Amino acid sequence: MNNKLIEKLGFSKGPWTMMLNSKKEITVRNRGGILFTFWKPTKWPEQFERLERETKESFLNAHIVAAAPEMLESLIESCFLYEFTMKEKYKKYGVGHDYYHAARLAFDKTKTIAEKATGKSLDEIKALLKC
Numbered sequence: 001m002n003n004k005l006i007e008k009l010g011f012s013k014g015p016w017t018m019m020l021n022s023k024k025e026i027t028v029r030n031r032g033g034i035l036f037t038f039w040k041p042t043k044w045p046e047q048f049e050r051l052e053r054e055t056k057e058s059f060l061n062a063h064i065v066a067a068a069p070e071m072l073e074s075l076i077e078s079c080f081l082y083e084f085t086m087k088e089k090y091k092k093y094g095v096g097h098d099y100y101h102a103a104r105l106a107f108d109k110t111k112t113i114a115e116k117a118t119g120k121s122l123d124e125i126k127a128l129l130k131c
Helices: 003-008 048-066 068-093 098-118 122-129
Strands: 017-020 026-030 033-037
Touching (some): 003 068, 017 048, 068 098, 068 122
Antiparallel strands (some): 026 033
């Protein structure tokens, strides 16, 4: 993982990992300490199925949060790669090809997610990373 990219964007340094703390709470942490503590489902009599479902959901949520830096990095790199590649393809083939439209839709979605995650436009991210 390119920690410099994540750090330049102002996020906590990775890698992030999911684990249980001493209170058996689900946490996401990096080398600096705990970043998040997830809600621990409450145990109520005769609601074992609900407790089991909510506990499993909390673990899954913690796993996806722990993967967030790598996913964000991948999204941003995909955006940069798309822009570079499509500029070259456009010069050669124009915009009438099906792959261009499919790639454009994927790029737009990826760009939107990266911008949502960072709170910055792709141009602002490029400027910050000096791309």
